[in-house]
Amino acid sequence: MDFSKYDFVILFDALQDKTDDRGSGGAHGGGSDSRSVITVIAEKNKPKDIFDETTRNTLTHELGHYRGVTDVYQYIIEAEDNPVSHEKFDTYKCIMNWAAAGEWCDYAVNCMNLAGDAKRIGIEFPDFFNSLYPKSMEFDITVGGKPERGVMIELYPSRAGASDHPRDIYPVALVSGKTNSDGKWILSDFKNYIVPNKDKHPEINIPPSLSYGRCFGFLAKVSYGTSVKYKWMSEIDIQMVTFEGKDSYIVNIDF
Numbered sequence: 001m002d003f004s005k006y007d008f009v010i011l012f013d014a015l016q017d018k019t020d021d022r023g024s025g026g027a028h029g030g031g032s033d034s035r036s037v038i039t040v041i042a043e044k045n046k047p048k049d050i051f052d053e054t055t056r057n058t059l060t061h062e063l064g065h066y067r068g069v070t071d072v073y074q075y076i077i078e079a080e081d082n083p084v085s086h087e088k089f090d091t092y093k094c095i096m097n098w099a100a101a102g103e104w105c106d107y108a109v110n111c112m113n114l115a116g117d118a119k120r121i122g123i124e125f126p127d128f129f130n131s132l133y134p135k136s137m138e139f140d141i142t143v144g145g146k147p148e149r150g151v152m153i154e155l156y157p158s159r160a161g162a163s164d165h166p167r168d169i170y171p172v173a174l175v176s177g178k179t180n181s182d183g184k185w186i187l188s189d190f191k192n193y194i195v196p197n198k199d200k201h202p203e204i205n206i207p208p209s210l211s212y213g214r215c216f217g218f219l220a221k222v223s224y225g226t227s228v229k230y231k232w233m234s235e236i237d238i239q240m241v242t243f244e245g246k247d248s249y250i251v252n253i254d255f
């Protein structure tokens, strides 16, 4: 098959009848020249009805990837995989979270609207996903409404799953800092912390086995005296500020 003739191709493997067939499900992958290939594969020993609801849901999810949306389920962290605050983090109801959700979250809608009618996103928007990170990040910490100096903030990285660990919060902070006299702590080059770049920021602790080479956000631990507050900073929420026309992800916390 000559893939170069098409902007995107959908392949159905409707019967897993070989011993080396890969697992069932769907996938979107990059062809050459930013072309897209979507595959939808039957379960073992169960011929696929390509017109049924499950196939339609799978296909809708994979077409979401074709429109530039990432997997929203990658941001869910179970409580037992969060050694910092021991809470679960759940994410948005969205076809990119589970294919049968029946609706798109605002983030997905924004990505799809940005992609618009681009047949090959990679050509019309080089670096589509990375372009969604805001320039900077800012914590504004107040105590009783007044800016507080010297409040400690630690950013613990959220990792996508890998063969040696589930999706989790890594227990060593990637970076930490203290608020200045205006109660602010600012990272002016936020992208190079999310996609950790030790050449630019030698002080950071990059977690091992970091899937996709980036943090899927952070769990921030904010300590004022003996009081501690946590803030989930999922990559989706971080990138949402770009769609809102802002260039800084701002977190306000009052003790």
Ligand SMILES: [Zn+2]
Residues within 6 Å of the ligand: 061, 062, 065, 070, 071
């Ligand atoms: Zn997916």
